[in-house]
Amino acid sequence: MSQAIIFDMDGTLFQTEKILAISLEDTFNYLSSLNQWDKETPIEKYREIMGVPLPEVWEALLPEHSIEVRKQADSYFLQRLIENIRDGKGELYPNVREVLRYIKENNYSIYIASNGLTEYLNAIVRYYHLDQWVAETFSIEQIDTLNKSDLVRTILEKYEHSHGAVVGDRLSDINAAKDNGLASIGCRFDFAKDDELLQADQVVHDLIELKAVFPIEKSIQSELSLL
Template identity: 30%
Template sequence: MERLKELYNKIGNNSICFLFINKNKNKKIGGIFLSVLLFDLDGTLVETTRLSIPIIHAEIKNYPHLKVPNPKKIQSAFGLPHKEFWELLTPDATEQEVRMISERSEKELLESLKTENVLLPYAREVLTELKRRGHILSTASNCSTAYLNEILNSQQIKDLFYEPLCIERVGGRKKKDILLAHFQHLNKSDAFMIGDRSSDIEAAKAHHVPAIACHFGYAEDGELEDADYHIYCLKDLLEIFN
């Protein structure tokens, strides 16, 4: 009961009637299905490459023996866990060099986010409306805890999410580990994974939940073919979860 009270306080007064129908497998109440919507961040809700790419370039250039990756390669790394991200971009760097480049890049990016609007078109409006309709929103991102917190705070969307998680916060190695953490207290049978990379689809498949592919992010051609749903604008979610 305490868990239900906590969830009630986080998702809002208008949604309390839905908290008690999870065991009924999405029983329809008042024309609305309660769903658990797990969002990726970069390429799904936010677009930060105009900030992050110049920062990464500048930091790698501090090490003349390292090849500076082109913007397309950096963009292709978005969505990867931290270790894989830097292995792709700086394959010849030592562990210490990777640590320094990573820490300095993140520090500068977090500072830049404080004064920048990086939300994708309609993100705030769609999230607000989905929550108003009674759906539970949370995050599942392969980012650091500091980055997750800065995005939620600087973009003023923290209050829209219930217990937002990222790979660092759960101590995971793959995105499926984030979903596993969510499903310790959220109903898996009501869940959808929403993201723009194959890692989002793979995480959804690992837990047998539907994947919604966002075709406005960083995916390569054909990368999202295995998704269960396909959207081309965030507003499309309002049609799926009407």
């Protein structure tokens, strides 16, 4: 049975930074037009919390606003993100296609597990044709707990995997790997934090390094399965 290699999306496969600032600026300009915002766009605050589920994002960015206003912001932000993806303003990280192709050719099963919303994730997958390598993309929307560990567990149970790795840039990805008995591969990219990456089994600075990592991980996991 093949092993599961589960990738995060934002800050791991997709350079969210390319469309983040403009989409967030559009959203807060929209709130301003509704007389719901009169300050600068809190882009730095968003970068600090990047990777958490969107409901938590709006709680942090709009702590004094109503749930209704947060929902308006969430809906408009998602719309702008998707439009910017479709307009080609986003970008994958270097070597994504080469690495996904290599991993699939070496008989690993590839999945995406993200805190992003389904519509947003599907826009990225479709635009960059990632589905030629990725078996299925999972959104945090699909589970009630909004916990990345539970999302990864959903993948393992659905496809009957017991070995593999989670590749991501944040602590939630690392914990999701550990909570499910998988190897954790940290990506030192745009939103990564050094203190979080210290908890990963391995850290890469470029996805191309995964071509060396996964055969080693596969061997280690095979040995562990015999114990």
